[in-house]
Amino acid sequence: xxxxxDCTLFPANNVWNTPVDTLPLDSNSEAYVxxxxxxxxxxxxxxxxxxxxxxxxxxxxTIPGSQKRVAVSxxxxxxxxxxxxxxxxxxxxxxxxxxxxxxxVLVVDRDGCVLxxxxxxxxxxxxxxxxxxxxxxxxxxxxxxxxxxxxADAAGLPILPGLVRYDEVAAGEINHAxxxxxxxxxxxxxxxxxHYASSLTxxxxxxxxxxxxxxxxxxxxxxxxxxxxxxxxLKKYGMILADNGSSWYISGAPDERWDNDVLRExxxxxxxxxEAVDSSALMIKRDxxxxx
Numbered sequence: 001x002x003x004x005x006d007c008t009l010f011p012a013n014n015v016w017n018t019p020v021d022t023l024p025l026d027s028n029s030e031a032y033v034x035x036x037x038x039x040x041x042x043x044x045x046x047x048x049x050x051x052x053x054x055x056x057x058x059x060x061x062t063i064p065g066s067q068k069r070v071a072v073s074x075x076x077x078x079x080x081x082x083x084x085x086x087x088x089x090x091x092x093x094x095x096x097x098x099x100x101x102x103x104x105v106l107v108v109d110r111d112g113c114v115l116x117x118x119x120x121x122x123x124x125x126x127x128x129x130x131x132x133x134x135x136x137x138x139x140x141x142x143x144x145x146x147x148x149x150x151x152a153d154a155a156g157l158p159i160l161p162g163l164v165r166y167d168e169v170a171a172g173e174i175n176h177a178x179x180x181x182x183x184x185x186x187x188x189x190x191x192x193x194x195h196y197a198s199s200l201t202x203x204x205x206x207x208x209x210x211x212x213x214x215x216x217x218x219x220x221x222x223x224x225x226x227x228x229x230x231x232x233x234l235k236k237y238g239m240i241l242a243d244n245g246s247s248w249y250i251s252g253a254p255d256e257r258w259d260n261d262v263l264r265e266x267x268x269x270x271x272x273x274x275e276a277v278d279s280s281a282l283m284i285k286r287d288x289x290x291x292x
Contacts, residue, residue, distance in 0.1 A: 145194040
């Protein structure tokens, strides 16, 4: 399974880490692709440097098991795991400390292998945090959020396991699904998602948790080696719809080693090169992320 230090990002048999290249198409595949945008293009929502003064991507940090735990207050406390959380006051915030965006904060306890994620997070003068919602994930477990609960992501899923990370690309292989967004989603979710964030009910709108993959016949030979790694991942593991946002935006962690000019090659891949996957056969138990 993918790893971060000595921690695996969920067990090897977790749905995030399971290939979907041989699974059948979803019956609504064509409608979903048209709704998201067959004529729109893949977009790397990560990179190096700054864009409009903000780091590009969703950052994360690791902390030791001895990290001091601090109080966290939540707007949606009824669907958030209660604190305290071991989040340092200088933990990186998506978009930077002055961001007005999603402001995700992702922290991994590298000794206990526990993931802590916050959405719309603001550090307070006393070192505590205030956030819209928060979730805690045991990276050694296949457990999912309680049914209908959000997380730090609209789909009720963890964010970190779906990020493109530089070290994986440099190693030549990403062995997990990626996270992506779409502008319009349905008032529904499919396993392993646990939450929806829409009032739309039409069958042309994809539900949260819907898995997509790059078509097997799409020619990736004309892309740079690093981009080929990402595209091969999208063929084998695909990507999971996790939040409302721009069409075909795939998430990654900022890193100064990214070459933004190379990453822009991903913008040559049209939405029509993707297809929706019926991954229902992978589910063993509805409340578990373990895949068949």
